[in-house]
Amino acid sequence: MVSEEEVEGIAKLADISIDKDELAGFTSQFNNILGYFDILDTVEYEETKDDEILNILREDEVMPSLSQADALSNADETEDGYIKSPKVM
Numbered sequence: 001m002v003s004e005e006e007v008e009g010i011a012k013l014a015d016i017s018i019d020k021d022e023l024a025g026f027t028s029q030f031n032n033i034l035g036y037f038d039i040l041d042t043v044e045y046e047e048t049k050d051d052e053i054l055n056i057l058r059e060d061e062v063m064p065s066l067s068q069a070d071a072l073s074n075a076d077e078t079e080d081g082y083i084k085s086p087k088v089m
Contacts (some may be wrong), residue, residue: 002031002034007027008058
């Protein structure tokens with residue numbers, strides 16, 4: 001159970017203000033939410049192989065790529081083998 005003092009502390013940490021009129025309602029809502037977690041804790045389940053975290057990324061593979069000249073061929077402006085762009089700031 002969450003007390004009104006704890007709700008006030010949580011509100012202070014979140015930098016929000018709660019009126020005394022709202023405090024009882026928020027305390028009740030917090031306790032209802034925590035009650036749902038208690039219900040979830042009672043659920044029994046068996047871990048299966050599907051619960052494992054699998055790497056779904058492909059292996060890195062060396063592949064042919066563009067030459068520097070091909071990569072720079074479409075650039076509006078180049079300098080010393082790099083694409084030159086206008087200053088942003």
